[in-house]
Amino acid sequence: MKTLVLNPILGKEYRSRMRSWKSPLIISLYLGILGIITLGYYWVKQKNIFYTGFGPDVGPQIYVMLTYFQLMLISFVTPALTAGAINGEKERQTFDLLLCTRLSAVSIVINKLLASLGYIILLIIASLPVFGIVYFFGGVLLSDIGRVFIVYLVTAITFGVIGIFCSTLFKRTQISMVVSYLIVLFLLVGTIILAAFLQGIQSQPYQTSSAAFISYLNPLVALASIFPNQGQNLVNIFDFLRLGVATPGNLNQTLSPWAYNFIINGVIVIFLLLISIIRLDPVGRFSWLRKSANKDHKNAEQDQANDSGLMKGNINEDESSS
Template sequence: MGAPNFKLPTFPLSPILVKEMAGRMRNARAHTVMTVYLAVASSLSVLIYMVGVLGSPRTVGGTGAVGQVVFYFLVGMQLLLVSFVAPAFAAGAISLERENKTLEVLCMTPLTPAQIVQAKLISALGFTLLLLFATLPLFSLAFLLGGVEPRQLVIALCGVLASALMYTVLPLYLSTRFKTTASATLSAYAIVSSIVVGVPLAALIGVATLGQVLGPGAVLASLLNTVFIAVISLSPISAFVASEASFSATGELWMFTYGAVGGGLPLTLPSPFLILTGVYLAASALLYALTVRRLARIEQQ
C-alpha cells in the first residue's frame, strides 16, 4: 500500500483580491516604497547604534539607553508609516475604479459590495503590514543592547496595528465618497494629520487654557486631566509616548497613573494604548460598514 496522500486545505480567494494583490506587488512603486523605507530605517538604526555604543560607557547596562533610543526610533518610523504612507494605498481603491470607468463593470460582477470592499481592504492593509513586519528584525538590535522589555513591544504593536487598520479603512471610505482620487487622498491626509498632530496639541492648549481661566480646584483639575488623557489617547504618537512613560515609571502595562497635577487628584485610567486600540477598532468596524453601505448605494444608482 502506498503512503497516504495528504492535501493541505485550500481556501477560495476572491478574484478581485487576487487581481489587487498581483497588481500591487507588480507595481514598481511598491518595490520602491519598500526599498526606501527599509533602507532609511535600517541605515538610521545602525547609525544610532554606532554613535550610541561608541559614546556610551563600557559598563554593564551602559548600552541600555542606546537600546531604548533604537526602539523608540523604530516605533516612530512605524507610526509615521501607518499615519502618512498607508492612507495613500487605499485612498484610490474605489475612486480610481470610477475614474477608469471600471466601477460599473465591477458592480455588475457576482461579487457583493462587502466582498469588493473586503478585497480592497485586505490588499491595501496587507502591503502596509508587509512593510511593518519587514522591520521587526531590526527590533532585535534594541533588545540586544538592553533597556527594553518585550512588554514594551506589545504596547507598540497594539497601537501600530490598530492605527494601520484605522488609517486604511478611513481613506477607503473616503474613496467611496469622492469621485476623484486626488480629493479622497487630500481629505484622508487632512483628517489623519488632524488626528495625529492636531488633536494632542489642541488638548494640551485647551486644558492649559481652561485651567488658567477656571482657576484651581481639585475636582475640576481631575476632570480636565481625565479629558486630557482620553483625548491624547486618540493620537497614536501621543498615546505611545504616554504609555511608554507610564510603563517606565511604574512598570504597569495595562493601567495609567496620572499624578496630581494642577491640584487634581491622582488618576488611574486604562493605559492610553488600550484606549487607542479599542477606539480605533470600533471606528474601523463602523467605517467598514459605512463603506459597504455606500458602495451598495453606488451600485443601485
C-alpha cells in the first residue's frame, strides 16, 4: 500500500522557505500593512464619530476593506513565489538533476505550486487575528470569512499558475517576474479600465455587455460579488469597483460574477498548467507536442556552450562569491 508521504519538492520548498530570513520578514510586513490599514480606518472613523456617530456598520466596513487589501497583497505576493519556480532551478543548474529523478514533470509543477499555495495559506492564517478585530464590532459571520477565503484561494492558484507558466516560458527569472506582475496588474487594474472603456462606447445595458465579462476576470470584482451581507458597504468604499458587481437588485444573470470568475480562472489554470507540463517534459509522453525547432536550436547552443566549457566562467564566479 502506498503510504501518504510529503512530496520531496514540497518538503524541500517548505524547509528552504521557512529557513530563510525572508519569510518572517514577509509575514511581519504583511501583517504590519493589514494592521496599519485596520487601525488607520478605525482612527478615521473615531475622528468622525462626533458628526456621524459610531454606527453598527463599522465592523462590516473594516471587514470589507481588509478583505480587499488582503486580496491585493496576495495578488502581489503570489507571483513572487512562483515566477522563479522553474527557471530559478535552471539558473541554479539544479533542474537537470531534478528531471533525472523519478519525479515527473506533472509532480514538479504541481508541487512547486502547492508549496507556494502553502505559503499563501500561512499568510492568510497569520492574518486571522487581524480579522478578529472585526468581531469587536460584530456584523460579520464566520461563513462570510469562509467565502472570502475561497476567493483568495482561487486567486492565489490562478496567479501562482501564471507565475509558474512564465517561469517555464522565459529563461531568466527577472523577465518571468516582470511579465507575471504585468499580467497580474492587467487582471487587477487593466480589466477595470478596459471594462469602463468598453462600457463607455457601448449602448447595451452593463450586465449583458462584453465589458461586464471582462470585468469578471478581475478577482476584486469576484470578491465584491461574493459578499452576501456587506454588499451595501461596498457602495461607500469601492464604488468604482461595483461596476461589475451584481447586487440582488440587478441580478438578472444566471451566474453571479464570482462564479464566472471561478470558471474563467479554472480554464486558465488548466490550460497554463498543461502548457507548463508539456514544456518541462523532455522525453515523456508529451514531448512530441513540443516540436519547436527554434527552442531546440537554443538548447543546442546551450549544449554547445556546455561542451565547450564557455560556462566555466560562471562556475568560477560562483565559487569566488561563495
